[in-house]
Amino acid sequence: MTPAPRRLGLTGSIGAGKSTVARLLRERGLDVIDADAIARTVSSWPEVLRDVRERLGEAYVTDGALDRPALAALVFRDPEARTVLNGIVHPRVRAEAARQEANARSVWVVHDVPLLFENGLERGMDATLLVDAPLSVRVARVVARDGLSPEQVAARDAAQMPPEEKRRRASVVLDNGGDLTSLEAQLDAALVTLGVTS
Structure with a gap:
């Protein structure tokens, strides 16, 4: 092993x-595992878009994607919203990072x-x-x-x-x-x- x-x-x-x-x-x-790149990928997943829409509001999902400028403005002025967004995205980022690490050379x-x-x-x-x-x-x-x-x-x-x-x-x-x-x-x-x- x-x-x-x-x-x-x-x-x-x-x-x-x-x-x-x-x-x-x-x-x-x-091998470099880029958490930001993973977060961008994860942020397009349907379940993430659904959770953001339900927990932060319809305004932050437009045309089937996160409205990044609007979300950035929100989370950098509202620590509670930042915590909510992190709770949606970070566990999925960690899971994908673990998958990539398992394949590292x-x-x-x-x-x-x-x-x-x-x-x-x-x-x-x-x-x-x-x-x-x-x-x-x-x-x-x-x-x-x-x-x-x-x-x-x-x-x-x-x-x-x-x-x-x-x-x-x-x-x-x-x-x-x-x-x-x-x-x-x-x-x-x-x-x-x-x-x-x-």
């Missing part, structure tokens, strides 16, 4: 560069999870990797990437655990306030430190 893979939890605040690190990890031969499997610490999922990881950058850098990146206002980015950031607490909890922190060369060097050193690579 093949032993279960070891788990590396990858997380970072909005705009920190977590997706870039996930790509770099794939380039280094690691690498000894270490990366779980790319934006809310890793917020949801207590670090307890199921062998190590955690946090990507961080100064708030001003992160806000500028997200404004340029997504067209949100600085205030919208700040509101989304405020809904997450403070970066200082994430830094305290992480096994290794990557500082992504500089260039890609620096980030890659930090990542390669982190993988050696964690025993992912030699």
Whole structure:
């Protein structure tokens, strides 16, 4: 029987560069399970659309799909609605992530999870990797990437655990306030430190 893979939890605040690190990890031969990508898939399932319609309202499902901008506006101003939505989506995301992990080929499997610490999922990881950058850098990146206002980015950031607490909890922190060369060097050193690579 093949032993279960070891788990590396990858997380970072909005705009920190977590997706870039996930790509770099794939380039280094690691299986990466992307919780956001799974959530997007799961969010199109009929039973999820039904539950959102019943528990949050008809306005959040249009043309057979979630109205993502409307849902985002709701959950970032209403913690109770965020809890309801998470209760609908997260168990299904976890089940699909477990299925993907069972099919993984690498000894270490990366779980790319934006809310890793917020949801207590670090307890199921062998190590955690946090990507961080100064708030001003992160806000500028997200404004340029997504067209949100600085205030919208700040509101989304405020809904997450403070970066200082994430830094305290992480096994290794990557500082992504500089260039890609620096980030890659930090990542390669982190993988050696964690025993992912030699």
